[in-house]
Amino acid sequence: MDVSVSDELRGLTVGVLGGTGPQGRGLARRFGAAGLDVVLGSRDAERAARTAAGLPGRVRGGSNADAAGQADIVVVAVPWEGHAELLATLAPALAGKIVVDCVNPLGFDKQGAYALPVAEGSAAQQAAAILTGSRVVAAFHHVSAVHLEDPDLDRVDTDVLVLGDDREATDLVRDLAAAIPGVRGVYGGRLRNAHQVEAFTANLISVNRRYRAHAGLRVTDV
Amino acid sequence: MDVSVSDELRGLTVGVLGGTGPQGRGLARRFGAAGLDVVLGSRDAERAARTAAGLPGRVRGGSNADAAGQADIVVVAVPWEGHAELLATLAPALAGKIVVDCVNPLGFDKQGAYALPVAEGSAAQQAAAILTGSRVVAAFHHVSAVHLEDPDLDRVDTDVLVLGDDREATDLVRDLAAAIPGVRGVYGGRLRNAHQVEAFTANLISVNRRYRAHAGLRVTDV
Numbered sequence: 001m002d003v004s005v006s007d008e009l010r011g012l013t014v015g016v017l018g019g020t021g022p023q024g025r026g027l028a029r030r031f032g033a034a035g036l037d038v039v040l041g042s043r044d045a046e047r048a049a050r051t052a053a054g055l056p057g058r059v060r061g062g063s064n065a066d067a068a069g070q071a072d073i074v075v076v077a078v079p080w081e082g083h084a085e086l087l088a089t090l091a092p093a094l095a096g097k098i099v100v101d102c103v104n105p106l107g108f109d110k111q112g113a114y115a116l117p118v119a120e121g122s123a124a125q126q127a128a129a130i131l132t133g134s135r136v137v138a139a140f141h142h143v144s145a146v147h148l149e150d151p152d153l154d155r156v157d158t159d160v161l162v163l164g165d166d167r168e169a170t171d172l173v174r175d176l177a178a179a180i181p182g183v184r185g186v187y188g189g190r191l192r193n194a195h196q197v198e199a200f201t202a203n204l205i206s207v208n209r210r211y212r213a214h215a216g217l218r219v220t221d222v
Numbered sequence: 223m224d225v226s227v228s229d230e231l232r233g234l235t236v237g238v239l240g241g242t243g244p245q246g247r248g249l250a251r252r253f254g255a256a257g258l259d260v261v262l263g264s265r266d267a268e269r270a271a272r273t274a275a276g277l278p279g280r281v282r283g284g285s286n287a288d289a290a291g292q293a294d295i296v297v298v299a300v301p302w303e304g305h306a307e308l309l310a311t312l313a314p315a316l317a318g319k320i321v322v323d324c325v326n327p328l329g330f331d332k333q334g335a336y337a338l339p340v341a342e343g344s345a346a347q348q349a350a351a352i353l354t355g356s357r358v359v360a361a362f363h364h365v366s367a368v369h370l371e372d373p374d375l376d377r378v379d380t381d382v383l384v385l386g387d388d389r390e391a392t393d394l395v396r397d398l399a400a401a402i403p404g405v406r407g408v409y410g411g412r413l414r415n416a417h418q419v420e421a422f423t424a425n426l427i428s429v430n431r432r433y434r435a436h437a438g439l440r441v442t443d444v
Contacts, residue, residue, distance in 0.1 A: 112412070163425075187433075196425065207410060207411070207444060216442040219429060219439060
């Protein structure tokens with residue numbers, strides 16, 4: 001077990017919904033490398049198993065329902081389209097668990113990315129509205145999937161903003177972020193302030209275009 | 223003239239609307255210290271003159287109309303309440319100029335700060351809708367006024383995100399940010415993506431509360 005894994009996190013299993021997409025696969029890679037038990041979920045369980053087999057550590061594949069049911073902390077890394085429907089289906093399996101939403105509701109046109117309106121305010125608040133029995137936290141919005149997936153990159157140079165209304169849950173997810181070498185988990189406010197954190201991904205996409213970068217964020221004076 | 227002032231910026235006069243508030247006063251201090259000519263504007267011209275007299279460099283005080291009329295680049299650092307009305311009044315004086323909006327439309331309750339809805343999308347887009355003859359840029363949302371105003375702090379450890387649809391204007395405002403030692407001006411996207419940058423100030427207020435900090439942001443990999 002990697003030294004960067006906190007006592008609170010040790011022994012817990014992390015599920016990743018949408019684990020065959022770049023963001024989910026990259027997070028699963030880093031959690032596996034840190035020595036955590038990971039269940040990588042996908043709509044296609046066989047594809048999940050193939051993806052898991054290529055990742056370091058104890059990462060196994062399964063359906064999204066497997067990941068939701070077998071894990072203690074479940075990261076939601078699915079596309080915004082279908083987000084609500086998937087969570088509604090998995091709500092019973094996710095009850096009592098910490099659910100970490102990292103979905104960015106964005107649209108794209110020839111001028112780049114922009115924030116989509118969300119009736120509940122944000123993807124994270126939509127998750128909280130659907131998963132009334134879960135402890136919903138928002139995090140991992142801005143971490144570059146390219147960096148997460150690069151096996152030659154030992155450290156990822158970014159902070160992860162962690163938002164939520166449950167102190168114990170946000171503290172554990174801050175630990176989960178810190179399990180990735182180079183990353184700090186920084187508390188970033190209540191869930192009602194998740195919209196701008198999700199939407200800010202559009203700005204980072206603009207930064208990436210202008211500077212040919214994979215931009216992240218560091219919070220200074222913290 | 224400070225070496226951190228670019229050739230493009232050299233010789234230009236910077237106006238600050240709302241220059242007697244903490245943010246405007248702090249920016250005027252830093253622009254004055256960099257050797258720029260500054261007109262610090264306020265509703266109360268006498269108060270502006272007194273404030274200007276306490277700042278380093280060539281900072282003079284006047285009314286907001288003086289600052290708008292006499293400057294080449296005009297920073298809008300007024301409270302969100304009255305933002306639209308003031309800009310409508312000054313629109314003729316601001317025509318043809320670069321207007322830098324740094325206003326954060328926020329509400330506050332016992333749980334902290336939160337983003338207010340803005341009909342135009344953001345304060346910056348509201349400014350652009352009113353100031354149809356100006357080149358509106360959004361910047362300086364997240365810089366700590368406490369840090370700007372601290373005469374013992376030589377360098378301010380943050381990047382300034384600069385948003386706008388006019389490349390020449392955003393480049394000049396990036397130079398203006400970089401005139402503050404320690405600060406980089408980083409292009410942060412089009413004006414349509416200003417809302418989340420303004421609203422993100424609510425998250426930084428949460429960070430400041432939790433960590434007893436004056437948080438700023440650095441963009442990594444740029």
